[in-house]
Amino acid sequence: MRTLTYYVGASLDGFIADPDGGLGAFPISPEVVDHIAGEYPETLPGQAREQLGLSGPGRHFDTVVQGRGSYALALDAGVTSPYPHLKQYVVTSTLRIEDPDVTVIPSDPVGAIRALKQQDGGGIYLAGGGNLAGQLLGEIDELIVKVYPVVLGGGIPLFGTGFSPTSLTSSTHRLLADGTAVLSYQL
Template sequence: MRKLTYYVAASLDGCIAGPDGSYDFLPFEGEVREAILAEYPETMPVHVRGPLGLTATSPRHFDTVIMGRGTYEPALSAGITSPYAHLEQYVVSRTLHATDPAVEIIADDPAALVRELKQQDGLGIWLAGGGKLAAALRTEIDELIIKRNPVVVGSGIPLFDGPFAPTGFLPVARRDFDSGVSIVTYTRK
């Protein structure tokens, strides 16, 4: 059975973006960049794949991405309607209308979608964000991969933006970098 992995960068205080949706305080450079490109090449959007040398790479972990409107919006603002054309793409939004035939808009019950996708053949399902969608899918998340950056931002979009509902995960892998970034993998308890 396929699993849902919430793979995301975050600050030390648990923010995946600033209050305005910015994420430039989460750098993508040096040894961390090289490690991510080697291990998770499919998580790079189409407009940067060529410049990063990823033109012919096959997905290693994920063949499907699900994201909230806030995660999809920066691509739309740049005129990119299919940011992960190399993956099956779903955007959860009650207000967004179809923008590209390669992107399926889901208005209701993202958990039902994830349960359906888990039953299909294929690689893993990548939950790309955001915090509200992660909170809505908390019971469906099988794995967390958090790229923890050594910065405190004070406020912003949290990893999980929803009601209080303690959910246990166990750390199963950790990779630390000289830059202070840690990539920690957790599985559901």
């Protein structure tokens, strides 16, 4: 069975984006870029992969699932297929997506993920956002969070759920030279 991994960056106070969904407050150092390019190159959008000279299949994932807000970041940049190297799914009931390389999940994201996990293939990368991660919490097998050395004070939370204590089991941790911690947990 395939696994769903929520691979995401967050501030020390648990936000994955500023209140408007922007990512500009996160300090992306050469150490972070090297880590992502070396360990999780398929999580980089197509344009970033091109700039870094990355090609070929991913190491962990062959599919990406993202929410409307995360996908809107690509649309704002004029990109309709942000991860052309992966099978792409967007959970939205409000956006009309015309790109044939992007499949819309209009409702029941939990059922859709359960179906995807039953199919043959590699891992499934949950690219965001926090609201979708909250809905899919029971389906997430692994959480990998890059904790950046910054406090936002507000924004989009890592999990957009109400009070819902969920125990995790720590699997690995790594501290990058810039102070970013990469923490992995099994759910």
